[in-house]
Amino acid sequence: MYTSSDLRKGLKIEIDGEPYVITKFDFSKPGKGQALYRCHLRNMVTGNGFDKTYRSNDKFKKAPLDERQMQFLYSQGEEYNFMDNQSYEQYIIMKDQLADVIDFMIDNMNVDVLLFNDNPIGVTLANFVTLEVTRADPWVKGDTSGTDTKPVTVETGYELQVPPFVEEGDRIQIDTRTGSYLTRAKD
């Protein structure tokens, strides 16, 4: 159990059987008045948020969350299959819950899966992943069009802007937090 004085940005609590994270927090106390804990909470499954002000005597249930390393096995339609690296137990996560993660995830990649009451609710990738360029226009030396980037497609189907020297078949490093090109992988 948490009390109001434990509330802070980033704390995860359970409300009506669902996990919430506090995304904004402000402590207020009007002169001669009560301590007020003003929070913005985001539902960690649906993403919906709401504002709520709590008082000192309020109590909160800790959200039973667990993060485990798993391997992405394969996808079949809307279903994405993962395997717990320790227990070898398999989990299915639906495509819409993975959101942008699918832009950077390839078979056999290790990822962190967040579980709420043993149900997977989110996947976090490494900050940097290396992916192969599957389509790129050739670089014309002496191109004076003035553009210093060009679009390419990587093996997941994700499209991004890269420097003109990147070619089809190259492996490039991408920052998964911003989705932007970092460097050409040397391997």
Next chain:
Amino acid sequence: MLKKLHERAALFRAVRFFFENNAYLEVETPIRNPVLIPEATIRPVAAAGFFLQTSPELCMKRLLAQGYGKIFQICKCFRGQERGDRHLPEFTMLEWYRAGGDYQSLMAETVGLLCFIADEMEGGGMDMQVVTLLRKSPRFLTVAEAFHTYTSISVEQALADDCFDEILVEHVEPNLGQNRPCFLYDYPLELGSLARRKEGDSSLCERFELYVQGVELANGFSELTDVAEQRLRFTNELQRAEKWGQEGGAMPEKFLGDLHKMPDACGIAFGLDRLVMLLTGASTIDAVVSFSPEEL
């Protein structure tokens, strides 16, 4: 980064200069006390059988009762579990008391202090917008007017529904003092356990709060001198504290024993850390103290 403590010290010098110019005596009172002001909403910090003061009010009023007519103090106050962008569990308070005054004259004197500070601090690398704001002629707004202007609920209804504090913080305070200092005054009687009843309206007390840019800076009032009424108000407050699970509350008998000798007076508590915050444009109180509790 070395700037912040210089700016803080400059403000403290200006404050002391103001009170010296106005013939106030700087006093010190004990920080550890066996009995505190009964206040249900403040959590006392225990210290070896005593408590750390939540404010120097009781001791300073006992000095008024001894005949010291104009006194001020800059001291540390302690309030357990108060932590946020504008709150530290240990913070610096300026308090001053004057025999013979009431809350109206105290608001006027506070305006004088703000103007004096603006003059003294000008050009010292301070936020000029705030310096200019401090000099502006203030707005005076009663609590009832403020609720009428900024909310769809009356003060009476908010108190009955037990949501006065929430409404005040969320809907009223952000509007106060944005272009000029704002005095919010005439609070409901139950929200000023040491303040005198308002003459002509016994449902109110002669209490005010000063706001600058939505930040509450000071709380002042005409002091309650009626011993029987003060005892009754403390009794109510102690009952409320007990109901909320606070332990160790006791009646401040020595203070009550001196109260009949205290002249009519006014007094105010002013949070100096917050004024430094505003003047330096700091977004958190941590930025204007040497060390926050987490840094120790």
